Amino acid sequence: MTILTRRRLLTTGAAAASTLAAPALAQTANNAFTGTTEMEDRPKDGVRRNISSFRALDWRPYFDNTRNGAILVDLDSRALHYWSEDQSIYKLYPSSVPLTEDLTRRGRTRVTLKDPSPSWRPTPSMKERNPEWPDFIGPGPDNPLGTRSLHLSWTYYRIHGTHDTRKIGRRSSNGCIGLYNQHIEELYEMAKVGTQVLLI
Structure with a gap:
């Protein structure tokens, strides 16, 4: 007792x-x-996938080499990984990812253009879904592409910054990969035209 x-x-x-x-x-x-509290961010299987699932990765399972540098975007963990060509630099950034599966593209691409002061135009499909959106926004604090943009070889796809920091770590984009402005500015300096990109 x-x-x-x-x-x-x-x-x-x-x-x-x-x-x-x-x-x-x-x-x-x-x-x-x-920055995520909404229940809508929890998938039906009950496993929450956001930037809290960060983990360092090795480049070898994803790339044959790191020539021109390598960027891996893990859509499930909402993280962007960068390795420099000589592998002396490894960076891991939280990111925003496409809102829905039909806006998502996976596979291999590369950086084709570095834009230091991006302007934004909605794609035809964006305009169709949101006819009220403006046709053009120039560089500045209202620009959805933030302070820097890396164009990919896929038409309309970018890795870019955002002034709306609530989007990072969430399914919130129309197809692009978004980073905090300070992170895209850092990545912009390291990435080259020709840097390999893989979205998984």
Whole structure:
């Protein structure tokens, strides 16, 4: 028979409370990092995929070499990985990814143009879905492409910045890969025309 003293009750209660609170605290810390609190960001299988699933990767399973540098975009973990040609630099950035599967493109491409001051025009399909959108936005704080843009060999596809930081770590783009402006500015300096890109 266990005798329940006041001290034992307080100790047991505190331990139980801390155990119950731990997931909530972890979730709060995770949400503060990801900026994601919406339940819509949780897929039907119950596995949340956002920037909290960050992990370093090795380039070898994805590329034969790192000639001109290599960029891997992991759409599930919403992360962009960059390796320099000599492999002395490895970067891991949180990213936004396409909103829906039909807007998503996977496979191999490359950087074809570096735009230091991007302007934006909606694609024909964007305009069809959102006829109220403007036809053109010049460089500046209202530009959806942020402060830098890397054009890919696929028409209309970019890796670019965004002024709307709420989008990072979420399914929020119309097909492009978005980064915080400070991250695209850093990547812009390292990437070259010809840098290999793989979206998985």
